[in-house]
Amino acid sequence: MHQIYQFVGGPLVWFSLIVFIAGTIHQIHRFFTEFSQKKATPIYKPPGFKKQPPIGWFSKNAIQTRLAMIKDWFSKENRTRNMAMFRATNVFGIHPVMSWTTLIFHVCLVITPLYVLAHNILLDEALGTCFFSWSETLTDGMTFVLLVCGAYFLYRRLFVRRVRAITTLYDYVMLLIAVAPFLTGFLAYHQIYDYQTMVILHILAGELMLITIPYTKFAHMIYFFLQRFFVANEYSFGKGDRRW
Amino acid sequence: MTEQKSLEINPKTIQNLLEEKKAQIQTALKICAHCTMCAESCFLFMTRDQDPKYMPSYKFINSIGTLYNKKGRVDRDSLNKIRDIVWKDCVLCTRCYCPMGIDIPAMIAHARNICRSQGVVHEFDAS
Numbered sequence: 326m327h328q329i330y331q332f333v334g335g336p337l338v339w340f341s342l343i344v345f346i347a348g349t350i351h352q353i354h355r356f357f358t359e360f361s362q363k364k365a366t367p368i369y370k371p372p373g374f375k376k377q378p379p380i381g382w383f384s385k386n387a388i389q390t391r392l393a394m395i396k397d398w399f400s401k402e403n404r405t406r407n408m409a410m411f412r413a414t415n416v417f418g419i420h421p422v423m424s425w426t427t428l429i430f431h432v433c434l435v436i437t438p439l440y441v442l443a444h445n446i447l448l449d450e451a452l453g454t455c456f457f458s459w460s461e462t463l464t465d466g467m468t469f470v471l472l473v474c475g476a477y478f479l480y481r482r483l484f485v486r487r488v489r490a491i492t493t494l495y496d497y498v499m500l501l502i503a504v505a506p507f508l509t510g511f512l513a514y515h516q517i518y519d520y521q522t523m524v525i526l527h528i529l530a531g532e533l534m535l536i537t538i539p540y541t542k543f544a545h546m547i548y549f550f551l552q553r554f555f556v557a558n559e560y561s562f563g564k565g566d567r568r569w
Numbered sequence: 570m571t572e573q574k575s576l577e578i579n580p581k582t583i584q585n586l587l588e589e590k591k592a593q594i595q596t597a598l599k600i601c602a603h604c605t606m607c608a609e610s611c612f613l614f615m616t617r618d619q620d621p622k623y624m625p626s627y628k629f630i631n632s633i634g635t636l637y638n639k640k641g642r643v644d645r646d647s648l649n650k651i652r653d654i655v656w657k658d659c660v661l662c663t664r665c666y667c668p669m670g671i672d673i674p675a676m677i678a679h680a681r682n683i684c685r686s687q688g689v690v691h692e693f694d695a696s
Contacts (some may be wrong), residue, residue, distance in 0.1 A: 359592035416668065419609050427604075490621030491603045491630055545600050545669050552670035 341532035348539025430474035505530035583641030610666040632680035656691035
């Protein structure tokens with residue numbers, strides 16, 4: 326048992342981290358070379374459009390200009406148009422339960438492993454430094470919230486007609502892989518079932534999730550931000566100079 | 570032309586067409602999280618009693634997805650089913666919204682290209 330623990334908590338961790346990081350870099354590279362093409366069609370410019378001079382960050386009035394732009398966003402004449410961003414016709418308005426659930430799920434997914442006390446103790450022992458830790462009650466609560474969100478996703482997959490129409494075995498497996506580290510961690514922390522086994526399963530589940538991130542639909546972790554910043558569409562944050 | 574010529578399906582032609590957009594098709598099929606958030610953006614879904622077959626994700630998964638996963642080795646029946654999906658269930662209005670940013674209209678349009686290459690076309694003037 327101890328040798329299994331040494332193996333999964335040693336070389337296998339390095340392996341999964343290398344696969345995760347190399348895979349992420351590989352997918353980012355593929356995004357820029359294979360998946361998206363640089364803009365070929367000109368973006369429509371409304372009549373009377375004048376291109377503003379670039380503001381930059383370090384030129385004379387750069388920061389003042391930017392602060393003025395932010396203030397202007399809230400100005401009375403712009404307020405109605407800008408508040409339309411929060412209108413009920415966006416996905417949060419049409420699907421409030423799903424949207425909030427997925428938001429909370431993803432926040433807990435990313436934040437919890439970083440600030441769990443147990444992980445930080447291990448990091449401290451291994452590397453000498455670590456993140457700060459939150460109270461175990463808090464991280465335990467966040468894990469539980471995540472499990473509830475995962476249960477909601479499972480319910481959707483099984484019982485909501487439109488989701489069932491495009492659900493395959495792959496979706497159930499991916500949901501299990503996403504939830505497994507948190508479920509096993511929760512069980513290990515509360516010492517339900519045999520602790521030694523549960524901890525080894527927890528580490529394996531975490532490593533499995535890491536290696537599946539770049540090469541399965543979990544790659545939306547990478548592509549979501551690339552797409553929002555680099556692909557021109559009405560939802561992009563940046564100027565978007567690529568198209569799929 | 571109101572009759573379709575009875576041609577053999579040529580998988581090689583389909584494979585070449587799929588190869589042209591291989592990266593986009595592969596990404597779209599992989600990234601689609603099957604979340605169904607695209608459904609309400611399709612007016613056909615909204616006005617046809619929310620039938621799942623009108624969901625943009627359903628449409629592209631069962632057209633270009635089928636062609637890609639079968640590597641172009643489809644029979645005429647499958648192509649006819651795909652034809653009905655991409656011409657009857659979609660008008661390529663490009664209003665569909667995908668939180669992952671998948672270009673669904675491009676997938677549907679490419680499926681139409683593939684169908685056309687095999688002589689499988691929608692009869693717009695059929696009575």
